[in-house]
Amino acid sequence: SPRGGGVPADHIFTLLEDQATRKSLEVELESMQSRVKTGDTVYIFMAGHGYLTSRGIGYFIPSDGDMRVPASTSLSFSALKELIELGLANAERRVLLTDFCHAGRIGPEKTELSEKIQNLINGELLKTTQGARGSYLNLLSSHPLEPSWESDKLKSGVFSDALMQALNGKAAPAGSSVVRAEGLVAYIMAEIPRITGSRQTPMVNEDFDRALP
DSSP states (O other): OGGGTOOOGGGOOOOOGGGOOHHHHHHHHHHHHHHOOTTOEEEEEEEEEEEEOTTSOEEEEOTTOOTTSHHHHSEEHHHHHHHHHTTTTTOSEEEEEEEEOOOOEESSOOOHHHHHOOOHHHHHHTTOOOTTSSEEEEEESSOTTOOOOEETTTTEEHHHHHHHHIIIIITSOTTOOOOOHHHHHHHHHHHHHHHHTTSOOOEEOTTOOTTOO
């Protein structure tokens, strides 16, 4: 929108629901590498399911993923980390926002699936750097082994909802219309534990640019 800076439509790429297949994710992340030029700013937002095998290998489960055979149907977080870290090394600024893994739900519902899903993917993605140049922000929904809670009332993850509220002005300083990284992180770090009764704590890289709009 113009309020958000008027980013051209051909600079925005979205995969929702059944569009978010393993192949589509890999194609989009790979093609992004050739589009990003030196000095660019890149935002990546991913929300969905993370899965950890009995051997400790983590995966992002796409819409066509099968947790019985994740290696052949899903995107390993080591591959995801490499695509973002090395593939976008030319970017001047990179913001990575993830709401993984929706293992928990606010309410009584609990399934075998939610018991199996864990959030170690966030622990790995937190280590994603920006190479030798530029600045980066990794703001991730929860600590390893914590669930990322969903709310039936919100119809989304609590992190995603709080993130949108923050970006829509709640994280901006008084009298300013610009949300900067420092205010965004402070809002999220306070709001998510409050909403979830301290059962979910977001993570952020310590060396992010606090003045980043």
